[in-house]
Amino acid sequence: MGYKIDPDVLASVAKQVVGEGLAGNELITRTTQLLAEAYPDLIDAAPGRWVGSKAGGILGKVRFLYFSPREYVVLFGTPTGTQGFSGRYKHVDIHKFLIAGQIDWYNLESDDLTAMTLRPGEHTHTERGHARGMTIHPGSWHVEYGRGAVATTLPFAMVDTLLVSLEVESVRRSAVEFTKLVRRRLRR
Incomplete structure (x- = not known):
């Protein structure tokens, strides 16, 4: 079974959005729209819910766009900046396509x-x-696009939020968003 998401398409979307010179909510809305046009059966153009995320010390906001056992697509960012550890995923490749700001690594x-x-x-x-x-x-x-055994990323993505920050609400909201995406996939 092949992958459904092409990193070259994601790169093209990122470049297009950057070229349009958008910022803030317009940037996020346009990015989501273009991704939904590229993958209408996978990504919904309707705005999803932002969820707080802390993993490896990196604190930001995440919006889940697509999730399957082998792939995921999210929007991630921070208005104030953050730093930390990327995580080490033995079974997943992680791609980042920057649409605003700067990341040093x-x-x-x-x-x-x-x-x-x-x-x-x-x-x-x-x-x-x-x-x-x-x-x-x-x-x-x-x-951000992950490709591989996606479930193996969840402990890293949730443990810092839950056990270090004691932020149960963000974990609950993440679970709700994952459930919505899984239900959407099952309906198709």
């Missing part, structure tokens, strides 16, 4: 001691088993 195990910078319209790919330190600058928003 470095590979944790590399001999290279310099940081890399991701700018709007650019894409980065964290391969399975690798991890990064990251600084997400204020006003940064990106489309």
